[in-house]
Amino acid sequence: MAEVGNRRVVVTGYGCITPFGNTIEAFWDGVAAAQNGVALLQSLPTDALPTSYGAEATAFAGDIGEFGPLDKNQQRSIRKNLKVMCREIQMGVAAAQLALHHADLTSGKFDPERTGVVYGSDYMMTLPEEYAKGVMKCEAELAAHNFDHWATQGMPEINPLWLLKYLxxxxxxxxxxxxDMRGPNNSLTLREASSNAAIGESFMTILRGHADVIVTGATGTRVHEMRSVHTVLQEQIASGESAGLCRPFDKNRNGMILGEGAGAMVLETAEHAEARGAKPLAEILGQGMSTVIDRSGASNRRLALVNAIRFALNEAQLSAADIGHINAHGLATPDSDQQEAAAIVDVFGDVEKQPPVVAVKSNVGNLGAAGGVVELIASLMAMDKKQFFPILNYETPDPECPVNLVRETIAASSGPVLNLNVTPQGQAAVVIASV
Incomplete structure (x- = not known):
C-alpha cells in the first residue's frame, strides 16, 4: 500500500441521498432487496424527452431536517444559505453532514487546520426560471435577436447572487x-469520474501528510430541466420497453437511466480515528486515473480503464487475483458496457478467472458525478454484511460482454473491492477499498 511513513487511510462515516431515501440504511435496504429505484418522473415535463422514467431522489426536498443532527449554529447557517444552493449543492451538503454525523466527527474532535474537503460534481446548469423575469422584460427585443437592452433592463431582474447557486x-x-474545516479544499468536475477522483485525491492528500481528515464525495444529477435535455442530445437514454429499466451488460440494453443523488465519506488516518475512539468502517488501499483520447477527440474507455485499474493495483501493491469483487460502471449503453467488459477481460482474464461483478446503476440509474461514491458505499456495506446484491434486469447474455455478473443474492467473497467509473470522454477513475 502507498504510504507516507506508516499512514493508513480509513473510512469512518458514510452519508448519501439516493432514489431509495436519505439514509444509508434506506439505500442498503433498496439495493439488498433488489429494488428498482426508477419510476415515472415527477419533477420534469417529459413531452420532449425519449423517456418518462428516471431515478429521482424524491425523499429529498431541501428541508433543514434532511441534513442530519446539527448544532444550533450549523442549523442557522445552513438554513440561511439554502437560498443560494441549487438542488445539487443542497444534496451534496446534506450527504456530507450525514457522513460527519455517522462518523461522530463534531467540532472539537478534529484540528480545523488539518481537516479539509475534496468534493466532486457535474458542471451545474441554471434553471430557466432564474432568467424568466429578465427575459420577459426584454421579450420583444430578444425575439428579434436584439440584445441592446439586456444589460440595462434584463440583467437587473436577475438575482445578484444567482451565480453562487450553480458554482x-x-x-x-x-x-x-x-x-470550520480550514485544511485542503478542492473541487473536481469530471462527470461520472468525479467521485472516484475526489476519493483518490483525498486519499493522496492524507498520505502526503497535508491533512489528517478529509470529507469527500460528490453530488450530481441527470434529472434537471436543462441537464436532462443535454444528456438526451449527447448520450443514449433507455427507451421503448426498457424505458424504466437499466440493463448493464445485457444484450438488449439500449441506454442509461436518468438519476440524481449525492454521497459522502469521512476519510482520516488510522491514528486520528483511534485517538478519538472512532471505529474504521473500511480502508482505502489505492487509486488510479487515466484519460485516453486521440487527436480527433475520440475516446478509448477500454484503455483508460485498463490504465487506471493497473495504476490502482500497483499503488495498493495488489494483483488482479487479490480483488474480491468489482463494482462496474455499468452505464447500460452498448458501447460503454462493451468497452468496460473488454477492459475487465484485459486485466482479469475470462469469466472463470474474474471476481464477481456488481452494478449499482441497475438499481438507481446514472447519478452523474455522485455515482461512484454511492456505488462504493454499496460495495463496502455489502462486504461488511457479507452479502452481495444482484444486478437487475439482466436477461440475455451478450457475447461481447463476457463479465462474471452477480445474478442473485450470494455470500460476499473476501478481498477488496475495485470501484470503476469512466466518462464518454475517456476519463477513468478507480478506487480500491477493503473492510
Missing part, C-alpha cells in the same frame, strides 16, 4: 464553512 466549487466551500 461547482460551492459544495466543498459550504461544507468547509459550516464545519
Amino acid at each position: 461547482p466549487n460551492m459544495p466543498a466551500s459550504h461544507i468547509a464553512i459550516f464545519n
Whole structure:
C-alpha cells in the first residue's frame, strides 16, 4: 500500500441521498432487496424527452431536517444559505453532514487546520426560471435577436447572487464553512469520474501528510430541466420497453437511466480515528486515473480503464487475483458496457478467472458525478454484511460482454473491492477499498 511513513487511510462515516431515501440504511435496504429505484418522473415535463422514467431522489426536498443532527449554529447557517444552493449543492451538503454525523466527527474532535474537503460534481446548469423575469422584460427585443437592452433592463431582474447557486466549487466551500474545516479544499468536475477522483485525491492528500481528515464525495444529477435535455442530445437514454429499466451488460440494453443523488465519506488516518475512539468502517488501499483520447477527440474507455485499474493495483501493491469483487460502471449503453467488459477481460482474464461483478446503476440509474461514491458505499456495506446484491434486469447474455455478473443474492467473497467509473470522454477513475 502507498504510504507516507506508516499512514493508513480509513473510512469512518458514510452519508448519501439516493432514489431509495436519505439514509444509508434506506439505500442498503433498496439495493439488498433488489429494488428498482426508477419510476415515472415527477419533477420534469417529459413531452420532449425519449423517456418518462428516471431515478429521482424524491425523499429529498431541501428541508433543514434532511441534513442530519446539527448544532444550533450549523442549523442557522445552513438554513440561511439554502437560498443560494441549487438542488445539487443542497444534496451534496446534506450527504456530507450525514457522513460527519455517522462518523461522530463534531467540532472539537478534529484540528480545523488539518481537516479539509475534496468534493466532486457535474458542471451545474441554471434553471430557466432564474432568467424568466429578465427575459420577459426584454421579450420583444430578444425575439428579434436584439440584445441592446439586456444589460440595462434584463440583467437587473436577475438575482445578484444567482451565480453562487450553480458554482461547482460551492459544495466543498459550504461544507468547509459550516464545519470550520480550514485544511485542503478542492473541487473536481469530471462527470461520472468525479467521485472516484475526489476519493483518490483525498486519499493522496492524507498520505502526503497535508491533512489528517478529509470529507469527500460528490453530488450530481441527470434529472434537471436543462441537464436532462443535454444528456438526451449527447448520450443514449433507455427507451421503448426498457424505458424504466437499466440493463448493464445485457444484450438488449439500449441506454442509461436518468438519476440524481449525492454521497459522502469521512476519510482520516488510522491514528486520528483511534485517538478519538472512532471505529474504521473500511480502508482505502489505492487509486488510479487515466484519460485516453486521440487527436480527433475520440475516446478509448477500454484503455483508460485498463490504465487506471493497473495504476490502482500497483499503488495498493495488489494483483488482479487479490480483488474480491468489482463494482462496474455499468452505464447500460452498448458501447460503454462493451468497452468496460473488454477492459475487465484485459486485466482479469475470462469469466472463470474474474471476481464477481456488481452494478449499482441497475438499481438507481446514472447519478452523474455522485455515482461512484454511492456505488462504493454499496460495495463496502455489502462486504461488511457479507452479502452481495444482484444486478437487475439482466436477461440475455451478450457475447461481447463476457463479465462474471452477480445474478442473485450470494455470500460476499473476501478481498477488496475495485470501484470503476469512466466518462464518454475517456476519463477513468478507480478506487480500491477493503473492510
